[in-house]
Amino acid sequence: MKRYSAFAVAREAARYHLGWERAWAAPEPKAQYDVVIVGAGGHGLATAYYLGKNFGITNVAVIEKGWLGGGNTGRNTTIIRSNYLQDASAAIYEKSRGLYETLSQDLNYNVMFSPRGVMMLAQTQHEIRGYQRTAQANALQGVTTEWIAPARVKELLPIINLDGPRYPVLGALWQARGGTARHDAVAWGYARACSAMGMDILQKCEVTGIRQQGGQVTGVETTRGEIGCTRLGIVVAGHSGVLAEMAGFRLPVESVALQALVSEPIKPCMDVVVMANTVHGYMSQSDKGEMVIGGGADGFNNYTQRGSFHHIEETVRALVETFPMISRLKMLRQWGGIVDMTGDRSPILSKTPLAGCFINCGWGTGGFKAIPGSGWGFAELMAKGHSPLTEAFTLDRFREGRFIDESVAAGVAH
Ligand SMILES: Cc1cc2nc3c(=O)[nH]c(=O)nc-3n(C[C@H](O)[C@H](O)[C@H](O)COP(=O)(O)OP(=O)(O)OC[C@H]3O[C@@H](n4cnc5c(N)ncnc54)[C@H](O)[C@@H]3O)c2cc1C
Numbered sequence: 001m002k003r004y005s006a007f008a009v010a011r012e013a014a015r016y017h018l019g020w021e022r023a024w025a026a027p028e029p030k031a032q033y034d035v036v037i038v039g040a041g042g043h044g045l046a047t048a049y050y051l052g053k054n055f056g057i058t059n060v061a062v063i064e065k066g067w068l069g070g071g072n073t074g075r076n077t078t079i080i081r082s083n084y085l086q087d088a089s090a091a092i093y094e095k096s097r098g099l100y101e102t103l104s105q106d107l108n109y110n111v112m113f114s115p116r117g118v119m120m121l122a123q124t125q126h127e128i129r130g131y132q133r134t135a136q137a138n139a140l141q142g143v144t145t146e147w148i149a150p151a152r153v154k155e156l157l158p159i160i161n162l163d164g165p166r167y168p169v170l171g172a173l174w175q176a177r178g179g180t181a182r183h184d185a186v187a188w189g190y191a192r193a194c195s196a197m198g199m200d201i202l203q204k205c206e207v208t209g210i211r212q213q214g215g216q217v218t219g220v221e222t223t224r225g226e227i228g229c230t231r232l233g234i235v236v237a238g239h240s241g242v243l244a245e246m247a248g249f250r251l252p253v254e255s256v257a258l259q260a261l262v263s264e265p266i267k268p269c270m271d272v273v274v275m276a277n278t279v280h281g282y283m284s285q286s287d288k289g290e291m292v293i294g295g296g297a298d299g300f301n302n303y304t305q306r307g308s309f310h311h312i313e314e315t316v317r318a319l320v321e322t323f324p325m326i327s328r329l330k331m332l333r334q335w336g337g338i339v340d341m342t343g344d345r346s347p348i349l350s351k352t353p354l355a356g357c358f359i360n361c362g363w364g365t366g367g368f369k370a371i372p373g374s375g376w377g378f379a380e381l382m383a384k385g386h387s388p389l390t391e392a393f394t395l396d397r398f399r400e401g402r403f404i405d406e407s408v409a410a411g412v413a414h
Helices: 006-014 042-055 087-101 103-107 125-141 150-156 183-196 237-247 309-322 324-328 368-384 396-400
Strands: 032-038 060-063 118-122 146-148 171-175 200-202 207-213 216-222 225-234 253-265 273-276 281-285 290-297 331-342 348-351 357-361
Touching: 032 042, 032 216, 042 060, 042 183, 042 357, 042 368, 060 183, 060 225, 087 103, 087 125, 087 368, 103 183, 118 125, 118 150, 125 146, 125 171, 146 150, 150 171, 183 200, 183 368, 207 225, 207 237, 225 237, 225 368, 237 253, 237 331, 237 357, 253 309, 273 309, 281 309, 290 309, 290 331, 309 324, 309 331, 348 368, 357 368
Parallel strands: 032 060, 032 225, 060 200, 118 273, 225 357
Antiparallel strands: 118 171, 146 171, 207 216, 216 225, 253 290, 253 331, 273 281, 281 290, 348 357
């Protein structure tokens, strides 16, 4: 695979861009692989990449029922932060945030990581206590965050109205190296790197069954035929319950649609990411100038990947209180993705009751930020059977009562 570089761009410009190679191959499925990953979202692709890069395992297929990155990875609002409360969470999210810092160079693909700063507004006394506690925990974990007063909030974000009619802004938890990245590019960058290592990315290939013998996984049934493997990773976000049922076990997750919308593009007016969790809305401005706005999750379980009118109304109404200038913006697009929510709002990266079958799910509303760290840890778990990054996130914790409670960091926030 040819490297992307300034020289390559200049060379192709001179010859009408006719020399670019396909970014990844479109192979036919083989009968057998060492590892099969179901789900070509960010987490599945990152797992495959680190299996190859860190452990030399390259006889890998990543199987995707639609197109790669077409699930939540291509539908999210791209907030990246690591200001979680529990040590196990801080470890995996900060590992991930750190990997994002150099991901473009690592993948030789510009993922447009933009560490512009993430601000989580406190608009109740309860939130002040929650975020100040998180800032203290982050200091002990080595994660750089700070509690900032309203005056500093205004300085960083001049368009904010501190004296909202319902909820005034009382301060914020600020992570200066949090930010955003381009979601498609993250999926495409990993896919290209996986393909370059000889892995097969099989799009339009739905897994319809999981084969097993004597309690050991032996392969998958797909719409493109049977594919054998000795290790299987299920990384399908909102469809995890469906795949788990095929493998013969149950998961403590609920699937709901989470929605987002973008406005028409406007001139640059904010250069941070802001989250207002009490009124429930969050916003950043894309490079094109659109205001990227995240809304809530549906209040009922469903698999519909689309938006609905009441969410536009609720989300925009909430944000207009704090950002009156958006009241005259036209909204361009709205969509939904199916997220997988656990009771403690922490993910599951675990072995399963089926030997050789591993599950990575439960990232709920906040897994984009975790893609590199999750892929790193899950690849280690699949290759070696254990990983320090994933050891707290087992399925057993729900049976044993060892919850990793992240309801302040991830109950509403993304
Ligand atoms: C509107 C919205 C906003 C969000 N905002 C943020 C945010 O700001 N920050 C953040 O960190 N996170 C955010 N998230 C969450 C984040 O998008 C997800 O946690 C993350 O993308 C999950 O990645 P994934 O690779 O696990 O899943 P996905 O990207 O969903 O990939 C799973 C893939 O599995 C495939 N699949 C499913 N079933 C099968 C099958 N039977 N056979 C083959 N393939 C199958 C699907 O087609 C899909 O492509 C948001 C999510 C949504 C929906």
